[in-house]
Amino acid sequence: MVSPKDFVGRDVITVGDFRREELLFLLDAAARFEDLVGPLLAGRVVATLFYEPSTRTRLSFESAVGRLGGRAIGFADAGVSSQAKGETLADTVRVVEGYSDLILLRHSAEGAARLAAEFARVPVVNCGDGAHQHPTQTLVDLYTVRRELGRLDGLHFVFVGDLRYGRTVHSLVTTLAHFQARVTLVSPPFLRLPAEQRAALETLKVPVRETHELAEAVRDADVLYVTRIQRERFADPVEFERVKDSYRVDNELLSRARPEVAILHPLPRVNEIAPEVDAHPHAAYFRQAHYGVAVRKALLALLLDRATEVLR
Ligand code: CP
Numbered sequence: 001m002v003s004p005k006d007f008v009g010r011d012v013i014t015v016g017d018f019r020r021e022e023l024l025f026l027l028d029a030a031a032r033f034e035d036l037v038g039p040l041l042a043g044r045v046v047a048t049l050f051y052e053p054s055t056r057t058r059l060s061f062e063s064a065v066g067r068l069g070g071r072a073i074g075f076a077d078a079g080v081s082s083q084a085k086g087e088t089l090a091d092t093v094r095v096v097e098g099y100s101d102l103i104l105l106r107h108s109a110e111g112a113a114r115l116a117a118e119f120a121r122v123p124v125v126n127c128g129d130g131a132h133q134h135p136t137q138t139l140v141d142l143y144t145v146r147r148e149l150g151r152l153d154g155l156h157f158v159f160v161g162d163l164r165y166g167r168t169v170h171s172l173v174t175t176l177a178h179f180q181a182r183v184t185l186v187s188p189p190f191l192r193l194p195a196e197q198r199a200a201l202e203t204l205k206v207p208v209r210e211t212h213e214l215a216e217a218v219r220d221a222d223v224l225y226v227t228r229i230q231r232e233r234f235a236d237p238v239e240f241e242r243v244k245d246s247y248r249v250d251n252e253l254l255s256r257a258r259p260e261v262a263i264l265h266p267l268p269r270v271n272e273i274a275p276e277v278d279a280h281p282h283a284a285y286f287r288q289a290h291y292g293v294a295v296r297k298a299l300l301a302l303l304l305d306r307a308t309e310v311l312r
Contacts, residue, residue, distance in 0.1 A: 007302035020178035029298035041070030047100035048074030060292035131165040161227035177204035250274035
């Protein structure tokens with residue numbers, strides 16, 4: 001049995017912080033928050049410390065705070081923070097905890113959110129730490145799949161693109177162990193899912209297949225999860241040029257897939273999904289971005305102990 005009180009004051013660093021029952025509770029809560037606007041977070045201040053670029057994560061969190069009557073403060077560019085003067089992350093969070101009730105952190109360093117949580121006395125939510133994890137994106141992804149397909153259990157997920165550096169993939173793929181998923185991984189060899197993640201999937205007994213052949217992999221996919229090949233993560237630009245256009249999802253490819261396949265992408269996209277796909281009835285990526293507000297409203301209200309009334 002899960003209660004709203006189970007979430008109060010928690011840090012959210014990896015999606016492994018949540019049990020299956022808690023994930024389902026969060027998704028049910030998000031559904032209740034989808035249309036909710038009101039003063040639930042009145043008087044509460046949420047700090048957005050974004051040391052890396054973002055559109056969806058930061059703005060959907062800020063929208064969630066605003067729609068619940070709270071206030072968001074922070075920065076979207078490390079260059080305008082005192083990091084530019086040499087301040088450490090540990091010192092920044094020890095200062096910002098005095099200005100806010102919760103810290104949302106995006107950072108290029110893996111482990112930055114965990115470090116921040118060690119120093120902050122207010123909850124810290126990892127909004128993406130390097131190529132490591134992006135737990136709230138996983139909540140949004142699960143919410144989208146359930147919204148699009150009506151269920152989460154027993155689905156075949158095909159992941160394509162940058163599986164090496166893609167933090168949204170790293171967060172989601174192991175979470176699927178809770179939902180008896182089957183997984184197919186499609187990438188160039190250089191962008192294979194890291195060994196640590198593959199070992200975790202084996203331990204969790206998730207059936208996994210790896211292939212380079214997207215056309216063959218999509219045939220019985222329930223969810224096609226497309227990712228951008230991330231120029232900013234490559235140490236060698238020549239390697240990026242070699243792999244950058246490895247895969248492209250277009251209508252010809254989708255003609256080989258089930259008509260009801262749900263097409264997800266955490267966005268931003270570059271060339272990996274052709275614009276013609278946007279008209280596909282199951283191209284869910286813009287809806288997925290919009291669901292971020294509902295999911296993040298529910299999460300904020302739960303962490304800040306303001307959800308009980310709504311979820312009663
Ligand atoms: N999906 C996602 O994390 O997008 P942003 O980088 O725009 O926040």
